[in-house]
Amino acid sequence: MSISKKYGRTYHYPFSPGTSSDDRINTHYWESVSNFPCLIHTEKLDGENNCLSRHGVFARSHVAPTVSPWTQAIRQHWQLLKNDLGNYEIFGENLYAIHSIAYRTIEHHYYVFAVREHDTWLSWEETCFIAACFDLPTVPVIAITGPHTDKEEYEQLLLSWVKGAGAFDPADAISGVPCTMEGLVSRNSNTYTVNAFADNVFKYVRKGHVKTDEHWTRNWKRAPLKHERYVDPL
Numbered sequence: 490m491s492i493s494k495k496y497g498r499t500y501h502y503p504f505s506p507g508t509s510s511d512d513r514i515n516t517h518y519w520e521s522v523s524n525f526p527c528l529i530h531t532e533k534l535d536g537e538n539n540c541l542s543r544h545g546v547f548a549r550s551h552v553a554p555t556v557s558p559w560t561q562a563i564r565q566h567w568q569l570l571k572n573d574l575g576n577y578e579i580f581g582e583n584l585y586a587i588h589s590i591a592y593r594t595i596e597h598h599y600y601v602f603a604v605r606e607h608d609t610w611l612s613w614e615e616t617c618f619i620a621a622c623f624d625l626p627t628v629p630v631i632a633i634t635g636p637h638t639d640k641e642e643y644e645q646l647l648l649s650w651v652k653g654a655g656a657f658d659p660a661d662a663i664s665g666v667p668c669t670m671e672g673l674v675s676r677n678s679n680t681y682t683v684n685a686f687a688d689n690v691f692k693y694v695r696k697g698h699v700k701t702d703e704h705w706t707r708n709w710k711r712a713p714l715k716h717e718r719y720v721d722p723l
Contacts, residue, residue: 492542492544492545492547492551492552492553492554493540493542493544493547493551493578494551494605494683495540495547495549495550495551496538496540496549496580496603497683497686497687497690498513498687499674499690499691499692500513500514500515500518500687500690500691500692501513501514501515501691501692501693501694502514502515502518502644502647502675502691502692502693503515503516503518504644504647504648504693505672505692505693505694506694506695506696507672507693507694507695507696508694513687515687515688515691518691519640519643520688521677521688521689522637522643522675522691523636523637523638523640524636525635525636525637525677525678525679526635526636526678526679527633527634527635527636527677527678527679528633528634528635528637528675528676528677528678529613529630529633529675529676529678530630530631530632530633530634530647530650530673530674530675531602531627531628531629531630531631531673531674531675531676532628532629532630532631532655532656532670532671532672532673532674533670533671533672533673533674533692533693533694534582534584534592534600534628534657534671535582535584535588535589535590535592535659535671536582536583536584536585536586536588536600537549537559537560537582537583537586537588538580538581538582538583539555539560539563539580539581539582539583539599540578540579540580540581541563541567541570541574541578541579541580541581542574542577542578542579543571543572543574543575543576545564545567545571546560546563546564546567548560557706558709559583559585559586559709559711560583560585562585562598562599563583563585563598563599566599570623573623574623576606576607577604577605577606577619578604578605578606579601579603579604579619579620579623579625580601580602580603580604580605581599581600581601581602581625581628582599582600582602582628583598583599584597584598584599584600584712585598585599585711585712586709586710586711586712587662587709587710587711587712588662589661589662589671590659590660590661590662590668590671591659591660591661591662591665591712592657592658592659592712593657593658593659593660593715593718594656594657594658594715595657595712595714595715596626596714596715596716597625597626597714598712598714599625599626600625600626600627600628600629601616601620601625601626601627601628602616602627602628602674603616603676604616604619604620605683608682608683608684609680609681609682609683610680610681610682610683610686610689611680612678612679612680613676613678614678615680628674629655629656629657631650631673632650633678634646635678647673647675647693650673651669651670651672651673651693651695652669653669653670654667654668654669654670655669655670655671659671669695670695671694671695672692672693672694672695673692673693674690674691674692675690675691675692675693676689676690676691677689677690
């Protein structure tokens with residue numbers, strides 16, 4: 490039995506090309522988006538979804554806390570937070586291990602994207618406040634928009650954003666060639682219930698993003714932080 494509920498599966502926008510056979514698509518996303526007074530669009534980072542709660546640090550499964558070597562740093566930080574978390578469950582992208590994208594200017598290894606309290610996902614404003622209280626950064630915000638009345642205009646806007654590199658100078662982890670961001674995540678800026686998750690959060694992922702396989706954990710590498718990278722003074 491799980492200690493808590495894991496993070497829900499985020500449905501793709503219908504125009505998201507980076508879907509796989511087990512992904513889900515929200516073909517009716519516009520019914521929700523057109524009714525939101527405000528949306529937060531954040532960069533989708535290529536890492537591992539880690540949850541910090543009073544019970545421990547969890548990866549995708551919430552049956553038991555994770556003990557993977559690439560979560561050691563965030564587990565050490567969790568030791569400083571655990572007694573103050575209360576009912577908050579903080580969800581963030583752990584970039585400690587390099588996956589398909591190598592980020593060359595990250596200053597932290599853990600970026601918060603959501604906070605849950607009981608059966609409610611907190612608003613973006615509350616999420617940022619709680620992250621700051623625990624001295625944790627949030628994922629980069631691409632834009633804050635809304636309300637929206639034109640579906641085609643909305644889709645073209647998102648497609649223009651995902652052509653960019655994002656906030657952390659990404660490069661293909663295998664070739665080292667600069668690349669565009671993995672994608673983006675759009676969410677209702679207000680609170681919503683756990684049961685309504687699929688109608689309040691949507692994602693776009695670029696085609697051919699994943700370059701790793703099930704064996705990547707055997708030879709994983711730590712992502713260096715910005716200040717750790719050598720810069721040629723010439």
